[in-house]
Structure formats: C-alpha cells, structure tokens
Amino acid sequence: MQILLSDAIFTNGTILxxxxxxxxxxxxxxAPNDDLRSRFGTQCTELGKGSVLVPGLxxxxxxxxxxxxxxxxxxxxxxxxxxxxxxxxxxxINECDDTCTTRAIETMLSNGITAFGAVSSYGFDLEACRKxxxxxxxxxxxIGSDPKMADALYADFQExxxxxxxxxxxxxxxxxxxxxxxxxxxxxIKKALKYAQExxxxxxxxxxxxxxxxxxxxxxxxxxxxxxxxFLKQTQAANTAEEFVSYFSEIPTLFxxxxxxxxxxxxxxxxxxxxxxxxxxxxxxxGNGTLDLQRLDVHSIPWLCGxxxxxxxYTLDLFEEMKIALFLHAHLDLLSLxxxxxxxxxxxxxxxxxxxxxxxxxxxxxxxxxxxxxxxxNDQLPIHLINHPHIIESIYIQGEKIK
Numbered sequence: 001m002q003i004l005l006s007d008a009i010f011t012n013g014t015i016l017x018x019x020x021x022x023x024x025x026x027x028x029x030x031a032p033n034d035d036l037r038s039r040f041g042t043q044c045t046e047l048g049k050g051s052v053l054v055p056g057l058x059x060x061x062x063x064x065x066x067x068x069x070x071x072x073x074x075x076x077x078x079x080x081x082x083x084x085x086x087x088x089x090x091x092x093i094n095e096c097d098d099t100c101t102t103r104a105i106e107t108m109l110s111n112g113i114t115a116f117g118a119v120s121s122y123g124f125d126l127e128a129c130r131k132x133x134x135x136x137x138x139x140x141x142x143i144g145s146d147p148k149m150a151d152a153l154y155a156d157f158q159e160x161x162x163x164x165x166x167x168x169x170x171x172x173x174x175x176x177x178x179x180x181x182x183x184x185x186x187x188x189i190k191k192a193l194k195y196a197q198e199x200x201x202x203x204x205x206x207x208x209x210x211x212x213x214x215x216x217x218x219x220x221x222x223x224x225x226x227x228x229x230x231f232l233k234q235t236q237a238a239n240t241a242e243e244f245v246s247y248f249s250e251i252p253t254l255f256x257x258x259x260x261x262x263x264x265x266x267x268x269x270x271x272x273x274x275x276x277x278x279x280x281x282x283x284x285x286x287g288n289g290t291l292d293l294q295r296l297d298v299h300s301i302p303w304l305c306g307x308x309x310x311x312x313x314y315t316l317d318l319f320e321e322m323k324i325a326l327f328l329h330a331h332l333d334l335l336s337l338x339x340x341x342x343x344x345x346x347x348x349x350x351x352x353x354x355x356x357x358x359x360x361x362x363x364x365x366x367x368x369x370x371x372x373x374x375x376x377x378n379d380q381l382p383i384h385l386i387n388h389p390h391i392i393e394s395i396y397i398q399g400e401k402i403k
Contacts, residue, residue: 002399003044004370005033006051008377011360012347013339015381020044021053023366025399030361050374052385054342055358056114056367056397057318058349061204061256061277063309064118064125067104068095073311077287078210079223085311086231092311093124101128104316109133111317112390114367114397115355117254117306119177119204123160130167133402135367137353138164139177139204142184142192145238150187157192171398173354175202180209181244182216182224182237189239189247197251202354204277205248208241208265209257210288217241241265248272254352256306259289270299275352278344280325281315282308290328293340304352305344318345322386338382370394 005020009030020036022029029036036044047053066085069092074084105128108116115135118125121143129136140161144153164174176196178184196203208214215222217237228234241261245268255269256277269276278291296303305325307316322341329337350358357367372391375384395403 001028001043003036003040004047004053004368005036005044006047006053006370007049008051008381009053009360010342010381010385011053011055013343013382015377015379017377021360021366021368023368023396023399025366026356027360027362027364027366047370050372051393052371052373052377052381053360054112054369054371054385055346055360056369056395057112057345058304058353058355058358059108059113059116059307059316059318059345060254060304060349060353061279061306061308062108062116062118062316063121063311064101064104064128065096065120065122066092066309066311067100068092069310075285075287075312078212079227081286081312082227093122096124098128101125102131104310105129105132105134108316109395109402110392111319112369112392112395113316113318114369114395114402115350115353115357117175117202117204117353119309120160121179123163126160126164126167130172132172133397135171135173135355135357135397137173137175137202137355139175139202140164141177141179142188143179144188145183145185145234146232147185147187150185154188154191157188173202175204178203178205180206180213181239181241182213182228185238186243186247189244193247193251202254203248203251204254204256205244207244207255207258208260209283210286211260214241214260217244242268245269245272248274252352254304256308257283257288257291259283259291263295266295266299266301270301275302275304275348277304277306278325279306279308279312279321280328281321282312284324284328285312285314293329293332293337302348302352303344304349305341319386319390321345326383326386335380335383338380338386341386342382366396366399368394368396370396 216224
C-alpha cells in the first residue's frame, strides 16, 4: 500500500486541494491530507508544494506502424496525403521495426499516456504492443472493398486477430477495427462484427474523415472517383454512410474523425451508444476541417481526443493535442473546453475503451501521473495544465511506479 499527499488532485473535472490517495493496484481511498497524516503518519509520502495528481492519459486512437515518418508524406489535403501513403507505404513500414515502434510507445509513456488504442493494419507492431508497460487495446484492422477477394482478405485479418488473442492478458485486449465505409465490403464488415459481438471484443472504425469520402459515399463522385477507378477498378462505393453506421447498431463503437458526418448519421451514432474520437492535429494537417464539438454535444455523443499516428501528426503527445484543440475551437468557452478535453483523455476515453482507469477514485486502477507546477493553483488549473510546459515526475500504472 502506498500513500501520496499532494497539493491538489485533478480528476473528472474537479480540483481537490490538499488531498491525497491511498492505493495498491487500485485506488483504495481519496481523502484530505490531514486525515491521511493522522491515520497513517510516516507511511505517507509528502509530494509538497506544486504537486498535482491527475489520472494517466488515454490515447484512444494511434497508428504505430508508420512511426518512421517525419517528412516523407504530403500534408495539406487528404488525397495527396493518401497517394503519398500508398507510394511510400512499404518504405515506411520497413523502416519501422520493433525498435522504432517501441520508441513510439515509450514516447507516449513519457508524455503521460498510460493506455492507448493501437490500430494495426499489418500486425507488425504486435510484439512491441505486447511488451508495452501501458494498457493496450489492440485493434486489428480489416480492410478490403473487393468482394472477389473477400475470403483472402478475411483470412488475413483472422490470422492477425487470432495471433493477438493468443497473447491476451490483463492490460492487453485484442480488438477489431473496420477501416472505413469506403474501403471495406459489407460482407467483411458483417462477418467481423458478428465475431466481435460473440467474443465481446472492442470495435473501432474510421468514419467521414474527408470531403472526398462524403462525395464518394453519397454520389460515387469527387476526388475518390479516379482513385478507386485507377487503383481498384471500382466505380461504386462499397457502402453508403447510412448503411455503414447501421452495421454497428448492436455493438458500441469508437468512430474516428466524423468531421463530415450529417445529422442523420450523428443521430444513429447516438442511438447506437457509440463514441467519436477527435484528432485535431491530424485533421488540420490533412486539410479535412474541424470537428464541430457543439453538434456532438447537442446529440449527447461522447467525444474523445486521440493523436492518430505519426503518418498524420508530428507528435504522440496528448498535452499538445489538447493545446491545439483549445486554439482550434476558438468559439467555445475556454475553461469548459479545457475541462471537456481532460474528460476526453481520461474518464470518457476509459469508458469508451472499457478500461477500469481514467479516474482517481476508489476501485479504479491506480494509473496516476504526479505532475509538478510552478504557478498558483486556482479554478483555471485545467487550462494551465494544458498550456504551461508540463513536468511529469512520476508515472504509476496499476500502482506500479513505471517512471
């Protein structure tokens, strides 16, 4: 059992001044410092002035297999970026071995990320994710819109999924990702979701990231038209957007991006009990616009914040992601947005990923960051923690001090 006494605890949007925690693998108690001192005496560790305890951060959406990218890919618009990914895919994947992937995972840990959802297209990051100190929701991604190739594509997906299930353990959760409505045939989607539902696996999917996707799914036109004709000899979208969302109606799903989603689709997402993952830096770099958070709030859709991968970001740092979001959504109340961003990388993310963390409260896993600040603590602490350079002194995952 460990006892940490801090200047403040910040969790679930609430600031608790002069409070501490008692924990082993899980949090046993949260109480005022004086109370804990009187009961536990020298067992307490005094963290001192400027110490703030926050839940470990949760990166709900990251691609690790392209972590070798720095300046290879083309930014500014979605289609030039996608074309550059296809042209450089083999080169980037070959450059990112286990050492490269492990470095990305350790960078996330240093940035306070104690759990993450890894979307894996090829399974090349499996070993590094297995060894990660963090909790990992490992999304095996299914892709393929050609019905003639359905059996072969599903067999490849199944092989990767089964490989991840063979090493399942506490803290490592094999899961399913459906790439997108334009890139996966309905036969494959329904088969994979049936299996996921039977095995109670977590599910994620990209949805309505770009205007090109919107035009292709609605009208079989736009920037995707020559892409599909030239690369895949397809003249019609694999699904409509409405059909795609309907496939997930019985299994809560994390939909990533949803910038171009319309009102009917948002209503269906709400009805299905789904969440939306916001990746502000990726959206800006790929020229896809900005997710309308107010629309999500109107529909009461929980939203999370993720980094996406280094194929469309310059960092795997949720503090940076939150800071960019603070300035990107300039029309929203600053403090309310900051608090919601903290929810999006802690308790809301944990709930969507079905993890017992993201909150400093009894019975939750002791996934905790000890931060040190050099400014007064006040009601705007959620803003200051995002904007000021942050010092993470210690990181605990399930009560074990990792750093």
